[in-house]
Amino acid sequence: MADNNLEVKENEKVISPVVIKRLPRYYRYLGDLLKNGVVRISSKELSQKMSVTASQIRQDLNNFGGFGQQGYGYNVEYLYNEIGKILGLDHTNNIIIMGAGNLGQALANNQDFDSNGFKIIGLFDVNPRLIGITVRGVEVYDIDMLEDFLKNHEVMIAALTLPGTKATKVAKDLVDMGIKAFWNFAPVDLNLPEDITVENVHLAESIMTLSYRIHTKK
């Protein structure tokens, strides 16, 4: 996927895209520290936990202002919230899931998303056996209800957990209905207009990469 937003300005600073890519991992570690009641942490301690150099951590996190004071370290909660803001997690991001099979249900059941500002508000399917059931309190709707649903709900992201043969058509319909962002699990490239954001999770390509690494290691 081409990402046309190569930099973000935060307090007049430009944060490099390489740093941005590392942010979700920092966010995860800081979130775990916060859950464990850790108030502050030095770059050295954080670097040991994360298996990266303390110098990289200092350089990366210096982008977020002067929170890493010598002899004090980082304020965990502050840094966690600042990174959350950069990642857009201070908004509620409503998600719909197209396809209520195992993978769609697995996403709906994943509690990691709620706590990070993501909220799954509906699943859609064509299978009469699935329509009407709820997954962690979220209803599976008939796909015919989609247009009405989108009129009444602000949806930020559509996750596609459909077969590849159906995903392209459904994505194009969703674009026509105003959806601007896709989390695509179908094994196809969607080829949508430039202004649409697509994040692909291509599982078959992921396991091929693993296979490559196994067989070259031998």
Place this chain on the structure above:
Amino acid sequence: MADNNLEVKENEKVISPVVIKRLPRYYRYLGDLLKNGVVRISSKELSQKMSVTASQIRQDLNNFGGFGQQGYGYNVEYLYNEIGKILGLDHTNNIIIMGAGNLGQALANNQDFDSNGFKIIGLFDVNPRLIGITVRGVEVYDIDMLEDFLKNHEVMIAALTLPGTKATKVAKDLVDMGIKAFWNFAPVDLNLPEDITVENVHLAESIMTLSYRIHTKK
């Protein structure tokens, strides 16, 4: 994940890791062409399908010998098979899935893997309601059966579709039992010995990346 295998020798040629990363996508497109009965394709046609430049395709695929002849194009089946070999897909890669919840079942149900040399031969769980059921003909076993199972089956990859709190312990046990490669869906870094290969699919980090891109586009 650090990948220590930065290059692979194939017929005395060194293929760059950047090219290697693009191989699964070529493999997918060539596989689709093959299914549709296409015997040969020019770099120009392939580049249009894949939305990359013809020049990049020629450079990438030149690594695989002289199959792209001027005026002929690429032999689809030959190229597909050659790329498959590089990716280790000419072996059968037996997989077990640790965790038979929605995500584990979604992987077991995914037909994309079979056709690419991957074979899921067992799921393991602790939940008595899941033990004994089959998913596309593959049984869910009690996790207590794991050690015996591994004595009787050659397993190449363990997929971890467990909660983060359990994944680290299960992965360490599997390493003790001889497993060398993990496809990790749990939201943790496994921190396993150097000789173990880990491919992470961190879904929460994937959707945070999407969120970042949405909110910076605005």
